[in-house]
Amino acid sequence: MKTSKTIDHIKKIRTVSEEVKAKRKEFNTIKRTLLKALESGPKSIPQLAEEVELPIDVITFNIMTLRKYGDVETGEIDDSDEYFSYQLKQKK
Amino acid sequence: MSDQTNNYDVLVVGGGIAGEETALNLANIGYKIIMVEKDLSIGGKMIHLSKVFPTLDCSACITTPKVSETARHPNISIFTNSEVGEIEKISENNFTAILTQKPRYVTEDCTGCQLCEEACPVSVEDQFQYELVGRKAAYIPFSIANPRIAAIDIENCILCGLCEKVCPADCIDFTQEAIKTKINIKSVVMATGYQIFDPTIITRYGFGKFKNVVTAMQMERQLVPTRPFNAVLRPKDGKMPDNIAYVLCTGSRDDTVGNPICSQVCCMYSTKQAQLLMGALPMADVTIYYIHVRAFGKGFCEFYNQTVGMGVEYIKGKIGKIDEAENGDLIVRYEDIESGKVKEAKHDLVVLATGILANRDYQSMFKNIVLEPDKFNYVKQVNDLSSPSKTSIGGVFVAGTASGPMDIPDSILSAGAASAETASYLRRAYNEK
Numbered sequence: 001m002k003t004s005k006t007i008d009h010i011k012k013i014r015t016v017s018e019e020v021k022a023k024r025k026e027f028n029t030i031k032r033t034l035l036k037a038l039e040s041g042p043k044s045i046p047q048l049a050e051e052v053e054l055p056i057d058v059i060t061f062n063i064m065t066l067r068k069y070g071d072v073e074t075g076e077i078d079d080s081d082e083y084f085s086y087q088l089k090q091k092k
Numbered sequence: 093m094s095d096q097t098n099n100y101d102v103l104v105v106g107g108g109i110a111g112e113e114t115a116l117n118l119a120n121i122g123y124k125i126i127m128v129e130k131d132l133s134i135g136g137k138m139i140h141l142s143k144v145f146p147t148l149d150c151s152a153c154i155t156t157p158k159v160s161e162t163a164r165h166p167n168i169s170i171f172t173n174s175e176v177g178e179i180e181k182i183s184e185n186n187f188t189a190i191l192t193q194k195p196r197y198v199t200e201d202c203t204g205c206q207l208c209e210e211a212c213p214v215s216v217e218d219q220f221q222y223e224l225v226g227r228k229a230a231y232i233p234f235s236i237a238n239p240r241i242a243a244i245d246i247e248n249c250i251l252c253g254l255c256e257k258v259c260p261a262d263c264i265d266f267t268q269e270a271i272k273t274k275i276n277i278k279s280v281v282m283a284t285g286y287q288i289f290d291p292t293i294i295t296r297y298g299f300g301k302f303k304n305v306v307t308a309m310q311m312e313r314q315l316v317p318t319r320p321f322n323a324v325l326r327p328k329d330g331k332m333p334d335n336i337a338y339v340l341c342t343g344s345r346d347d348t349v350g351n352p353i354c355s356q357v358c359c360m361y362s363t364k365q366a367q368l369l370m371g372a373l374p375m376a377d378v379t380i381y382y383i384h385v386r387a388f389g390k391g392f393c394e395f396y397n398q399t400v401g402m403g404v405e406y407i408k409g410k411i412g413k414i415d416e417a418e419n420g421d422l423i424v425r426y427e428d429i430e431s432g433k434v435k436e437a438k439h440d441l442v443v444l445a446t447g448i449l450a451n452r453d454y455q456s457m458f459k460n461i462v463l464e465p466d467k468f469n470y471v472k473q474v475n476d477l478s479s480p481s482k483t484s485i486g487g488v489f490v491a492g493t494a495s496g497p498m499d500i501p502d503s504i505l506s507a508g509a510a511s512a513e514t515a516s517y518l519r520r521a522y523n524e525k
């Protein structure tokens with residue numbers, strides 16, 4: 001079994017590209033924006049698109065991603081059976 | 093037969109259904125197998141499919157027992173996240189090769205607890221969900237992966253070290269490096285499978301630009317229980333589709349994209365998906381645009397007739413162009429082959445039945461000898477009727493879609509031929525000694 005942290009080893013031989021850093025930052029910003037928008041209650045993707053300044057496909061991708069990561073859960077479907085709403089997941 | 097660490101009877105390249113079947117057949121009669129798989133898990137494409145035509149059996153349910161049997165077999169050593177190269181033929185029954193194990197940065201003691209995944213702050217597109225959703229840079233490839241061990245995507249890792257901090261079993265190891273090992277083998281089976289046609293090449297279909305144009309593999313993922321979304325939804329706006337179109341022969345039977353041959357599986361997998369969609373979305377209309385429907389296998393024609401009976405519309409039509417309306421719907425412009433007229437139809441989701449292409453990886457694996465391609469770049473079968481797995485090199489055999497497009501039953505059949513011919517090659521040399 002290892003005893004020391006190996007991250008220090010790789011830090012000496014690898015650098016993180018600007019692109020990777022930017023991608024991480026972008027995800028963080030989108031995550032914060034979407035979670036904040038859901039604080040006031042469940043919303044469908046078109047409703048989110050009206051509220052936040054992000055392209056609708058970016059919202060869909062990231063809502064589904066946040067769902068997978070356990071930050072968001074699926075709510076009800078609307079009366080015309082078209083759009084589900086998504087809501088913040090209550091963390092235990 | 094041979095039992096030293098780097099000596100094996102058969103090198104099986106590729107751990108899809110064809111590779112697994114070949115390895116199991118040979119391992120069960122006592123041969124020692126090394127299976128080299130370039131992905132993080134074995135299982136090939138089949139492990140990612142929803143159900144299989146024409147029986148609609150669950151694909152993962154059929155393939156996971158085979159995956160586990162392969163992984164647990166005492167005569168099979170599996171190297172995932174690995175590649176093989178510099179294969180050299182010294183003489184009959186005597187090959188050497190260089191195995192490269194790429195670092196996973198996670199040791200085999202990983203319990204698959206996913207705490208590293210939870211802690212990782214990076215999110216990138218998940219290749220195992222065909223880019224429909226994100227995944228972390230520290231991740232378990234997919235829920236039924238084998239081995240179910242996390243991996244660090246070092247290209248996208250920000251080296252924050254959080255994964256290492258939270259790992260309760262102390263399995264993260266950033267000191268790992270690529271390991272190269274010389275192996276000695278007596279024969280080789282190429283089971284490297286196929287590649288999927290990249291539909292961005294046909295720009296008039298709008299794939300990549302119009303998010304509601306998806307590939308059949310993306311639809312497969314939407315139809316499995318471990319799907320990327322909570323239901324079958326449009327990737328653009330999360331709407332539940334109710335009018336879905338299939339474009340058959342996307343990248344197959346098309347000289348303009350360099351692939352003039354039929355992919356053998358698209359008619360039937362589209363028919364299968366249409367049936368599954370009618371189950372998942374009972375109110376939806378499904379239209380399949382085709383040039384010819386090729387329902388050539390056992391039970392295929394009945395399956396097609398059943399699908400027509402369920403209300404799926406088959407239109408003999410060639411797609412000219414796909415445009416996007418403001419609400420994300422898609423305007424499909426096509427030539428109605430029956431009437432000879434150009435028509436337009438509106439759909440809210442379009443699935444491109446993307447074809448199968450040769451995986452040319454084998455072309456750079458050999459050192460002192462050439463494994464000949466056929467004219468479509470698949471591994472050439474030198475005698476495809478009487479010895480279907482024989483290639484241009486004695487002792488090197490081919491199994492599954494590495495030799496041409498085919499479905500799962502035919503890949504299994506082809507693996508049967510490859511294992512029989514490999515066994516006979518090994519036996520012949522043994523007897524001659």
Ligand SMILES: Cc1cc2nc3c(=O)[nH]c(=O)nc-3n(C[C@H](O)[C@H](O)[C@H](O)COP(=O)(O)OP(=O)(O)OC[C@H]3O[C@@H](n4cnc5c(N)ncnc54)[C@H](O)[C@@H]3O)c2cc1C
Nearest residue numbers: 106108109110130136137144145285286453492493499500
């Ligand atoms: C959308 C879609 C739906 C389908 N649905 C069905 C269906 O319902 N029923 C059916 O019968 N068929 C279906 N098929 C076809 C089916 O996927 C194939 O018949 C089957 O997967 C072929 O298995 P294989 O082992 O030959 O290849 P693959 O599944 O491609 O496996 C090849 C393996 O080799 C590995 N590999 C590749 N290159 C290397 C390398 N250089 N070194 C090491 N390893 C390597 C790959 O990572 C992979 O694990 C479908 C295909 C598609 C695209």
